[in-house]
Amino acid sequence: MTSAEVHPKDRLLATASRLFYAEGIHAVGVERLVTEAAVTRATFYRHYPTKDDLVAAYLAETSRQIREAVDAARAGKPPREALAAALAVVGDATCGDDFRGCQFLNAAAEYPDPGSQVRQVIDDHRKWFFEILRTEAAALGHPEPNHAARVLVLLRDGALHGGELDDAETVRATLRRAVEDFFPA
Amino acid sequence: MTSAEVHPKDRLLATASRLFYAEGIHAVGVERLVTEAAVTRATFYRHYPTKDDLVAAYLAETSRQIREAVDAARAGKPPREALAAALAVVGDATCGDDFRGCQFLNAAAEYPDPGSQVRQVIDDHRKWFFEILRTEAAALGHPEPNHAARVLVLLRDGALHGGELDDAETVRATLRRAVEDFFPA
DNA sequence: CCTCAGGGAGAACGATCGGTCTTTCTGTCT
DNA sequence: AGACAGAAAGACCGATCGTTCTCCCTGAGG
Numbered sequence: 001m002t003s004a005e006v007h008p009k010d011r012l013l014a015t016a017s018r019l020f021y022a023e024g025i026h027a028v029g030v031e032r033l034v035t036e037a038a039v040t041r042a043t044f045y046r047h048y049p050t051k052d053d054l055v056a057a058y059l060a061e062t063s064r065q066i067r068e069a070v071d072a073a074r075a076g077k078p079p080r081e082a083l084a085a086a087l088a089v090v091g092d093a094t095c096g097d098d099f100r101g102c103q104f105l106n107a108a109a110e111y112p113d114p115g116s117q118v119r120q121v122i123d124d125h126r127k128w129f130f131e132i133l134r135t136e137a138a139a140l141g142h143p144e145p146n147h148a149a150r151v152l153v154l155l156r157d158g159a160l161h162g163g164e165l166d167d168a169e170t171v172r173a174t175l176r177r178a179v180e181d182f183f184p185a
Numbered sequence: 186m187t188s189a190e191v192h193p194k195d196r197l198l199a200t201a202s203r204l205f206y207a208e209g210i211h212a213v214g215v216e217r218l219v220t221e222a223a224v225t226r227a228t229f230y231r232h233y234p235t236k237d238d239l240v241a242a243y244l245a246e247t248s249r250q251i252r253e254a255v256d257a258a259r260a261g262k263p264p265r266e267a268l269a270a271a272l273a274v275v276g277d278a279t280c281g282d283d284f285r286g287c288q289f290l291n292a293a294a295e296y297p298d299p300g301s302q303v304r305q306v307i308d309d310h311r312k313w314f315f316e317i318l319r320t321e322a323a324a325l326g327h328p329e330p331n332h333a334a335r336v337l338v339l340l341r342d343g344a345l346h347g348g349e350l351d352d353a354e355t356v357r358a359t360l361r362r363a364v365e366d367f368f369p370a
Numbered sequence: 371c372c373t374c375a376g377g378g379a380g381a382a383c384g385a386t387c388g389g390t391c392t393t394t395c396t397g398t399c400t
Numbered sequence: 401a402g403a404c405a406g407a408a409a410g411a412c413c414g415a416t417c418g419t420t421c422t423c424c425c426t427g428a429g430g
Contacts, residue, residue: 008406024295024297027297029386030388030389031386031388038408039408040409041388041389042408042409043407043408045390046407051388051389101294109286109291109295110211110212110295112209112212122350147362150347151359151362151366153351154340154344154347154360155336155339156343158340158344159339161346162338162342164293174335174339175339177336182366193376193378214416215417215419216416216417216418224378225380226420227380227422228378230418230419231376231377235419236418
């Protein structure tokens with residue numbers, strides 16, 4: 001195994017992430033995935049028992065990247081700036097070139113069963129982000145950190161969809177101002 | 186045509202609305218639709234040239250019902266109550282038994298092409314709701330009705346997804362309190 | 371009475387779905 | 401040298417996708 005090359009498994013995951021996000025999960029078939037990833041069907045099923053396992057892996061990897069970005073943005077900052085920075089990561093994402101809404105909300109729309117593997121990954125990610133917000137709100141001395149975090153989650157979810165369906169720059173500015181309104185300096 | 190019976194076209198639309206919302210659009214095939222609606226394939230394609238036309242009809246009908254409900258809730262109320270009532274309709278919806286998020290946001294997740302027929306119905310609905318909020322915020326004397334309406338849309342979108350993925354009652358209460366925070370009595 | 375549209379029943383279309391299989395080859399380890 | 405895992409290539413499976421077709425029956429309007 002030449003470690004310099006990209007492993008088929010990684011190519012597959014990268015391709016899946018791109019296609020699932022851009023076109024929807026049910027809309028992308030296995031044929032499409034293996035062709036664009038330059039991987040055979042056998043290799044696909046050697047690494048992922050079913051397509052849903054690949055979907056779960058796609059969301060898990062997305063979650064990992066977001067946690068990395070948010071942690072980096074918060075690092076070393078006092079609570080107020082850390083909170084603003086965490087939500088700024090969200091706002092910035094909405095303005096990306098190929099932004100197409102929240103990976104997790106989009107996936108949830110295609111996976112109705114709350115007990116499915118995919119939904120578990122989604123729930124994990126949402127719980128993590130809520131905890132971040134709750135922690136910062138508490139550290140900031142907010143009288144009701146739970147309520148504050150819940151409102152921020154509403155704003156985040158709304159921003160992630162509004163960024164696709166409405167004007168992204170406006171949504172980012174709206175989100176920033178709304179956060180400031182809730183946490184005046 | 187015995188006007189007392191339900192026309193096949195209406196049965197089809199009602200069945201489609203139920204299944205598309207509960208299970209996702211791509212996940213429900215034509216076979217499923219015609220079987221559960223007790224309609225033949227020929228009848229299906231006689232009324233809707235393609236499946237996407239049925240999807241658009243489903244969203245258009247949903248939009249019509251929501252406009253009806255929101256208009257009824259606002260009727261005759263002063264701006265402040267009217268605005269709260271309009272958003273209460275949203276909050277109440279999240280607590281329904283078979284709530285599974287926003288029909289429009291879910292559909293958008295499955296229709297990436299912004300120019301598609303389905304996306305146009307979605308955009309229409311969103312523009313309508315935004316106008317409602319902007320109008321009421323202006324009537325209420327809010328200094329920046331556009332910004333206020335944008336924030337409320339964020340909260341609405343967030344609530345419609347949080348209601349499915351998190352606890353619905355909590356989300357409803359959070360939405361109500363957030364609206365009060367933005368529009369103190 | 372006749373026409374004709376609308377609906378029911380179901381076969382059939384090519385394409386694609388998710389998933390399994392065999393075969394061959396290459397590279398890495400012991 | 402020999403063993404073995406991983407990957408390429410592609411045939412193949414039954415099922416389902418969205419769509420079109422023919423045939424027959426019924427019921428309302430002229």
